[in-house]
């Protein structure tokens with residue numbers, strides 16, 4: 001999951017600048033919920049990933065996860081249908097190496113300086129901290145274009161990046177940008193995190209950041225990328 005956690009503090013004040021009391025804040029690609037947990041008031045968190053949304057629903061409903069063993073991890077991975085979806089979601093993301101869906105068991109490891117790093121304990125602590133700020137969030141589990149937006153919403157999109165190897169084949173970026181144009185014209189205030197955007201979008205914030213993905217999406221070590229935030233601006237062209 002591309003996590004916006006590092007930039008949330010900088011971009012949220014821009015996104016929320018003109019928010020009116022009661023105005024809905026909607027995230028169509030909410031993933032790890034790093035931004036939405038820092039927002040208050042009326043909120044909708046959507047993601048297409050079924051197990052992920054079930055996991056967040058359960059967590060916000062009060063479920064407290066426990067650490068699991070490597071054996072349990074393998075069992076859940078191979079026999080997913082035997083377990084409740086929220087639990088598969090938890091194991092698949094939060095007990096996995098770098099939060100990649102069943103990307104390998106994350107347990108305790110010795111660091112170079114001889115201390116022990118307990119990845120699952122860290123994940124539990126971090127997620128419970130997020131959850132404490134997410135009471136009242138409405139969860140949805142749809143493709144972004146099927147989402148019903150309350151009138152005049154603020155919509156923050158953090159879609160799979162254009163060109164990243166992981167999703168490159170199954171995300172239609174042209175369709176996405178057209179959808180943003182359409183909902184902007186309907187009166188929603190829409191922001192998009194991306195490296196690049198079509199010419200009728202204006203960059204309202206940018207920052208150089210170290211990323212394991214280069215600006216063209218290729219895996220390339222710690223390359224410098226420019227993270228950007230865009231807004232539809234038809235007068236731009």
Ligand SMILES: C[S@@+](CC[C@H](N)C(=O)[O-])C[C@H]1O[C@@H](n2cnc3c(N)ncnc32)[C@H](O)[C@@H]1O
Pocket residue numbers: 001002003004005028029030031032033034035046047048049142143144145158159160161171
């Ligand atoms: C870059 S991540 C979002 C990260 C998020 N901002 C965070 O704080 O962790 C992109 C998310 O888009 C979701 N996604 C991919 N295609 C989608 C679609 N068509 N509709 C809705 N969500 C989709 C993925 O499941 C993934 O969680």
